[in-house]
Amino acid sequence: MTDITPEEAARHQQKMARRKALQDAKVASKTREKGLLIVNTGPGKGKSTAAFGLMLRALGHGWKVGVVQFIKGTWDTGERRAVERFADLVEWHVMGEGFTWETQDKARDIAAASRAWDKARELMARDDIRLVILDELNIALRYNYLPLEEVVATLAARRPDLHVVVTGRNAKPEMIAAADLVTEAALVKHHFNAGVKAQEGIEY
Template identity: 45%
Template sequence: MTDKNTRHKKSMEKQKAKVDDKIAKADEERGVVILLTGDGKGKSSSAFGMVMRSIGYGHKVGVVQFIKGVQLSGEEIFIRDKHPEVDFYQMGTGFTWNTQDRDSDIAAAERTWVEAERMLQDDSLRLVVLDELTYMLAYKYLDEDTILNAIKNRPREMSVIVTGRGGGSGIREVADTVSEIKDVKHAFRAGVKARQGVDL
């Protein structure tokens, strides 16, 4: 047992030294761009986890939800009821396969982008979430260069989280961190209804 404990201690000491070295080398202080993508569940949930984290530190936060907004969600209830100080805007048209009206969807996306661009220029915001923005690029509802330039030219201390499937390589290139969530198994495909507090 003593030998096992000794080996474990030495292994953890080496690991700690590596982590400490990486922390020491990370000396640049600025906001980051995070892309949460992939076919799996949890992209928006992860983004709202970071919203809660940022609020916890007393930071000002902005959230723009593309696509969503017809069906009430838990995150909307939480923000509107508990944190009205969050700058929160929803496109409000629902999913594109529900509207089936491309011109109307483009007009809604453009109106919503005006609000997103305003937030991306607001140096009082430490975090801006652009939820489901990648769909707007995938469907070509918004101009990619306009979006990328706005993200690149945001205030230095602002972090931006972009969520959604697809959307091309442009966002990946400007992002500092890219996480791809893989769809391994989903209850919905087994006939289980979406559940409040988990899916909604």
């Protein structure tokens, strides 16, 4: 790119040495380990996708992972097919029956959400599982398909080393209050608005 003068190189080195000292002190000040409640919410894309990226990282460390999908139906997705290579480590439960406008049956949606929550509690109680992903749980709570207070209390009472990821837009304030890490995905620009359709490998 551009040539760097010796003075500039030295200034950069000094600045970065100071930054490293600050960074090291910051890292040293964090000492606790803790199973996290992670919430991925907001109207943007990538909430479930980030959860599955975290799953991949955990799988790389040989962790067992449990996944419960609260809304998505049984259709085939790339992520589900990909985890077939981790059949020894992943338990994946599709408990939803599709979007509310697909089922058009409120009682059936509520029953599906209850079964999904039972499965979630079962996975969280298993001490061989270190990460549980509750995909679109926020949606089920938004529609009042599950008792919010009980769900949040159960998540808060998880064992100290269990990490749980909850996804879905419109996370309830009570869920955010209970969480350790909350990321809100904002949509800046979307290709659907330019007439591009949902494509294999990207949207599913």
